[in-house]
Amino acid sequence: MTNFLTFLEGLIITSEKAAQISRIIRLAYLTADGANPIATENKDLWESHSSSTDFKTLADVLCQSVIDTDLQHLFPEIRRIRGEENGTFQSDDSSNVRVQINSEKEATARMLAKALPDNSETVSKLSSIIHSRLDVPDSVRAELEHCKGSLNLADISIWIDPIDSTKEYVTCKETVADGGICYKGLPCVTVLIGAYNKDGLPVAGVVSRPFGGMADKQKADSKSRWENEIYWAYRSPETGLGYASSTCKHTSTSREKLKIATSAGEHMSFLVENPNYQLISPKGAGNKILAVVNGLADLYIVTIESNVVHRWDTCAGHAILKMAGGGIVSYKDTLDALTSYQGDLASFPFSKYEIDYRGGEEPLKDGIVAYSQPEHIVRLFSDLLVYLKLRTP
Numbered sequence: 001m002t003n004f005l006t007f008l009e010g011l012i013i014t015s016e017k018a019a020q021i022s023r024i025i026r027l028a029y030l031t032a033d034g035a036n037p038i039a040t041e042n043k044d045l046w047e048s049h050s051s052s053t054d055f056k057t058l059a060d061v062l063c064q065s066v067i068d069t070d071l072q073h074l075f076p077e078i079r080r081i082r083g084e085e086n087g088t089f090q091s092d093d094s095s096n097v098r099v100q101i102n103s104e105k106e107a108t109a110r111m112l113a114k115a116l117p118d119n120s121e122t123v124s125k126l127s128s129i130i131h132s133r134l135d136v137p138d139s140v141r142a143e144l145e146h147c148k149g150s151l152n153l154a155d156i157s158i159w160i161d162p163i164d165s166t167k168e169y170v171t172c173k174e175t176v177a178d179g180g181i182c183y184k185g186l187p188c189v190t191v192l193i194g195a196y197n198k199d200g201l202p203v204a205g206v207v208s209r210p211f212g213g214m215a216d217k218q219k220a221d222s223k224s225r226w227e228n229e230i231y232w233a234y235r236s237p238e239t240g241l242g243y244a245s246s247t248c249k250h251t252s253t254s255r256e257k258l259k260i261a262t263s264a265g266e267h268m269s270f271l272v273e274n275p276n277y278q279l280i281s282p283k284g285a286g287n288k289i290l291a292v293v294n295g296l297a298d299l300y301i302v303t304i305e306s307n308v309v310h311r312w313d314t315c316a317g318h319a320i321l322k323m324a325g326g327g328i329v330s331y332k333d334t335l336d337a338l339t340s341y342q343g344d345l346a347s348f349p350f351s352k353y354e355i356d357y358r359g360g361e362e363p364l365k366d367g368i369v370a371y372s373q374p375e376h377i378v379r380l381f382s383d384l385l386v387y388l389k390l391r392t393p
């Protein structure tokens, strides 16, 4: 048995390492063109860059390999680790480089030099970080003491999304934020590490925002440093007890309209037509789930057959939502079950229809609904059943 404190510490350190790597690669890329790494906006830098090296894929693949390698090293008993990336990318000369983190720093540096042939400084920075043991940030250390109890790692598997919202990571569009929600730009990028139990339900999640602290425009303009914001939670499958970091705090605001995060272009007519809903489309699945975690949005909905969300996108945030008394359910399974349900919706067992993380890498084509407060999901499905003429108002 491993205690939750050790487990969460490992997940947080690993995500912090990935966040640092994503910042180093981005910085190296931007400064190669002489641009200010923070102030540059409104310019599709990735596409205009002179080098053909696929920096985006390098960052993605490298972060995933580092998380994978470190977690296997820290927790060798873990059942399975899966993620979005497959471990290879194309270098400058169009050859495929297999990203492998070697036990020797020099070997890792040689592998990275193939990927970044003209950038020895970055290669050296990256290989140092990859082979260092990071400490838990001070802001996190004290809170980790709240982690009690233990878990059996042989029952635990992991989903990784090394860089969620890669489009925002790549294009460096202007940061657009309002009411605490980041809609576009680097703060939408997240590193997602979610752990689930043998029953398929999430147990622990860490969501890092490597380019945090910039969600308000003024700060972004003042060229301040990026700050890694870390959101984490765990919940023991045995006792149901757990803890969510103070960053996950829920600002409960009473809104007349339910604020619903969806992906742009996939709004169901049901949602659009209902005047009681306000639809918003911030970038990134991890970013949208965080908005629900923090109470800045009430629900995150992905419609059926939209194919935009995968298990690696939701597992980490799902663990955090569960600790808050919410969750992420399958949209279709929930609706199907409700079709023949006669009782009061407030007593409906939504948690029976949660996403099962034992499934594969295919998109969650049955759609999802993420919520932190049960009354919001009750209201959504009540309205939907009336709209579908399955219930009377």
Ligand SMILES: [Mg+2]
Pocket: 161, 163, 164, 165, 285, 312, 313
């Ligand atoms: Mg993703």
